[in-house]
Amino acid sequence: MEHAAAFRIDAPEGDAGTEPPMAILSGDWTTHWMVGDGADEALAAELAGWRDVWLDLTRVRRMDTAGAFAIVRAAGRDGFSLDRLKARPEQRRLIELVDNAHRVEPIVRPEPKGFHSLTIRIGKGVVDLQAEFLDTMAFFGHLLVAAARMVVNLFVAPGKIRWAPIFGQMERAGLDAIPIVAITTFFIGAVVALLGVNMLRQFGAEVFVVELIGVAVLREFNIVITAVLLAGRSASAFAAELGSMKMQQEVDAMQVMGVDPFEALVLPRFMALLITIPLLTFVATLAGLLGGLMVTWTTLDLGPTFFLQRIVDNVGATHFYIALSKAPVMAGVVASIGCRQGLLTGGDVQSLGRRVTAAVVHAIFAIIMLDAAFALVYMELDL
Missing domain, CATH: 3.30.750.24 (STAS domain)
Known part of the structure; x- marks a missing residue:
């Protein structure tokens, strides 16, 4: 050689x-x-x-x-x-x-310990939170642009809209979630009624528990409980489905074939939640009021007619409309966070597990934070 x-x-x-x-x-x-x-x-x-x-x-x-x-x-x-x-x-x-x-001798730096390590972790967490927030807002903006383009196509070119995956996701993420939403809000309404009766009985004002149930269920618990259940049920499913497709390189294959993964995968899930979350909120409202009605009927002997009449006279439908105004934002948050975490999945199973967990945690955190922001805004508007 x-x-x-x-x-x-x-x-x-x-x-x-x-x-x-x-x-x-x-x-x-x-x-x-x-x-x-x-x-x-x-x-x-x-x-x-x-x-x-x-x-x-x-x-x-x-x-x-x-x-x-x-x-x-x-x-x-x-x-x-x-x-x-x-x-x-x-x-x-x-x-x-x-x-x-x-x-060259390698430089061996001592590992930070104690308070120094704590400050480093807190600093990294703050920086990661800021980057995560900005990336999520950018993804949500892209989602809104795609949704606006879909609305335009609804009048200009309806044939371009992917109706089949939208209706499929509506059934899976919306209709299939009705039982768990109804059962959960039923018990939430019952618990609110029990606590209200025990507290107001000290002042001889048990009858006002009807107004407490009406405001709590119509304004807050119906949309919050629905959104949290969708975060645990639909956001995790979206992250798992898209993450599995990302691991198997199906998303890359779609891009090679000229199909936009955002419009084919993300937009149908967002539209499905956007359409079905008002229905789920309405079901949650009825179930929550039914739970409160059952408690007041059995403990205070207040009949359904009296209960519903006080809801109509003293609570009104304004609180329900306020809850419905939060529904599109909650749907967008749940869908965007779940789909974004799924598309960020790497090539291993550990990454998929982390992304599914992050989707649920981030979605619930965003729901609670947005609900608090809505409460402050409506308080300033005296609604």
């Missing part, structure tokens, strides 16, 4: 170690030629008994960083010196570069 890395030793006569030898290298000292024949190990073993080594690289055809490192390591046990090197200028520069990098 004419290009294989090779060497020969011109050693002076006498015992090894008395005078420095001359190592004459030839061939290609590159990774390709050194891996097979082990020339670097042979050179290191041959020069192990000599204190100083002279190197002649003028016959070397090609040399990369791996070959330079092998030469420096074999000849530099007591410290490699460029004064004992005979080579072309480009070879000398490469040897010098590798030798300088080899001499």
Whole structure:
């Protein structure tokens, strides 16, 4: 093999170690030629008994960083010196570069502990929260633009709208969620009624528990409980579905075929939640009022007619309209967070698990924060 890395030793006569030898290298000292024949190990073993080594690289055809490192390591046990090197200028520069990098001592920084570690984690958390918020808002903006384009196509080109996945997602994310939403809000209304009766009985005002139930269910619990259940049910499903598609490279395949994954995957899920969340809110309202009615009927002997009449006279429909005004925002938050976390999934199962968990946690956090913001706004508007 004419290009294989090779060497020969011109050693002076006498015992090894008395005078420095001359190592004459030839061939290609590159990774390709050194891996097979082990020339670097042979050179290191041959020069192990000599204190100083002279190197002649003028016959070397090609040399990369791996070959330079092998030469420096074999000849530099007591410290490699460029004064004992005979080579072309480009070879000398490469040897010098590798030798300088080899001499650099790694900097071992002590791991932060105690309060220092706590402040670092808090700082990273704040920075990550800010970046996550900005990325989510950008994704939500893209979603709103796509939804507006879909509304325009509804009047201009209805054939471009993907009706099949929208209705499919409406059934899965909306209609299939009616039982769990109804049962949960029924017990929430019952619990509010029980607490209200026990508290107001101390003041002889048990009858006002009807107004308490009406305001709590019509204004807050119907939309909040519905959105939280959708966050745990639909946001996690969206993240898992899109994350699995991302892991199997189905999203990349859609892009290669010219299909926009955002309009094909994200927009149908958003439209499905946007259409079905008012229905779920209405179901939650009826179930919550029914739970409160059952408690007041059994504990206070207030009949359904009296209960509903006080709801109509003293509570009204304004609180229900306020809850419905929050529904589109809640639907957009749940859909955008779930789909975004799914599209951020990496190539392993651990990443999928983290993204599904993050989708649920972020969606619930956003729902509570937005509900508090809505409460402040409506309080300033005296609604």
